[in-house]
Amino acid sequence: SIQVDHEIISDMNESIPETLDLFTDVSYGVWSYDAIQYLSAKTVISGYEDGSFRPQSSVSRAEFVKMIIAATGLTSDEKDIEINFGDVSKDDWYYSYIRTAVKCGIVFGDDSGRFNPDARVTCEEIAAFIYRACQAVPCELKLTSDTVIADRETISDWAYTPVMQLVSAGIISGYDDSSFRPENQATREEAASLLYRLMLYIDANAKEAS
Numbered sequence: 001s002i003q004v005d006h007e008i009i010s011d012m013n014e015s016i017p018e019t020l021d022l023f024t025d026v027s028y029g030v031w032s033y034d035a036i037q038y039l040s041a042k043t044v045i046s047g048y049e050d051g052s053f054r055p056q057s058s059v060s061r062a063e064f065v066k067m068i069i070a071a072t073g074l075t076s077d078e079k080d081i082e083i084n085f086g087d088v089s090k091d092d093w094y095y096s097y098i099r100t101a102v103k104c105g106i107v108f109g110d111d112s113g114r115f116n117p118d119a120r121v122t123c124e125e126i127a128a129f130i131y132r133a134c135q136a137v138p139c140e141l142k143l144t145s146d147t148v149i150a151d152r153e154t155i156s157d158w159a160y161t162p163v164m165q166l167v168s169a170g171i172i173s174g175y176d177d178s179s180f181r182p183e184n185q186a187t188r189e190e191a192a193s194l195l196y197r198l199m200l201y202i203d204a205n206a207k208e209a210s
Helices: 033-041 061-072 095-103 123-136 157-169 188-209
Strands: 002-004 074-076
Touching (some): 033 188, 061 074
């Protein structure tokens, strides 16, 4: 069965001292600072051995699956479930995360039966993963924003509904020029920012429901 570790997404109002920079290349004042600091404190993300976070680096599909499972607290107690991606082995560090994501309906393979764990995750793939994670938690998306996405016609058919609903819910806002750039490789700071917004949204949703 699918379960949610609610402690992961609780206490969202916890503050991290502004003077405590957890990474050498993420300073207070940058737009992604709060997200990176918080997700690091919650062990959703981590840095490198040299103390850097490398916010502008890209993220692999496997890395983002690990992040989203950690951010949502989704777990599955069905350890005997096997996944049948041709490029994912039980010995891989990300196997358990992908298995949980498959069980929760967050990820699927391609037409050839591969997951492509090392491929760089795109903006529209992240949107699809987050949208499906909301369904798995579950977390109701309240469609209240009227933000316009200028390049919505370039979004893949399979990602269109996830992108537009997350935009309407306020989890995704796009770039300053109103574009979404669906096929762009997402950066580590962009991934952190979106997961931070997701965690805030899930927490607010849970409090309204209680």
